[in-house]
Amino acid sequence: MGETAARPLRADAERSVRLILEAAERLLSRDPGASMEQIAAEAGVSRTTIHRRFAHRQALTDALALSAARQLAQAVDDGRPATAPPLVALHRITANVLEVKGAWTYALSLPATPDSEAATLHATMAERCITVLDRARAAGLIDASADLHWLQRVYYALLGETLHGNPADDEADPDALAARVVETFLHGAGVRG
Structure with missing residues (x-):
């Protein structure tokens, strides 16, 4: 996958990668067919910057999936x-996961490449x-x-329905959810008794 996996990036390069990944999430959520140039524009970076960081679209989507998987694992x-x-852990994990999954819906919908770091994290x-x-x-x-x-x-299904279920459900607080x-x-x- 391009430079992002090869060696640690400088702070400004890390910032541009973060901007690109966040822009890719926003844009690809709305338009999965968006081009690298459209993602660069959404991120406010030049076409050369996006292509320097990600040699091709697959490298970008792999990095997007990995970044989201890392955040979810954290x-x-x-x-x-x-x-x-256990009850505290279950609640805390659920709130944390809902928050991350809500922010990275597109990236977390991408299938992890077998034997990748993202697949291992999942x-x-x-x-x-x-x-x-x-x-x-x-x-x-x-x-x-x-x-x-x-x-x-069943737990995963409840998480999924909470994130993608009823659009009229205005409850958005991760702790309440x-x-x-x-x-x-x-x-x-069941009836409480």
């Missing part, structure tokens, strides 16, 4: 999946999800006989 890690009390995040669910089960928050891999899929997701995940729609 969001999961910040929730302390292995050390925080696999690690899946493992951390199972860790939190296993700890929640051990704490009695989840039934002892529950299939954790099935619950992981996380509380709703965790409550639904742990208790469903």
Whole structure:
């Protein structure tokens, strides 16, 4: 992938890469067929700058996917999946993930190239999800006989619906949304008693 993977960048180069990636996210979310030149214009950089940083469009989308995956992995890690009390970890991770996924919808929709750093990060995040669910089960928050891999899929579906579900839902606070997701995940729609 161009210079971004080859060696550390100077501060001004890092800033231009960040601007390009943020502009690519905004523009490609609206127009997935946008050209490199349109992305450069959106970022406020020259065509030569974008081509110097990313040799071709695939290099740009790979960098976009990797940047988003890194941010998402950091969001999961910040929730302390292995050390925080399970309910706290589940809530914190959910809020963090909703915030990152909301900001990087296009980038996180890109399939990770097999054996890439992004694919490794996604696999690690899946493992951390199972860790939190296993700890929640051990704490009695989840039934002892529950299939954790099935619950992981349900949790992911709740996250997806929260981000892309009802456009009329005006609740945007990640903590409030996380509380709703965790409550639904742990208790469903059954009668409280």
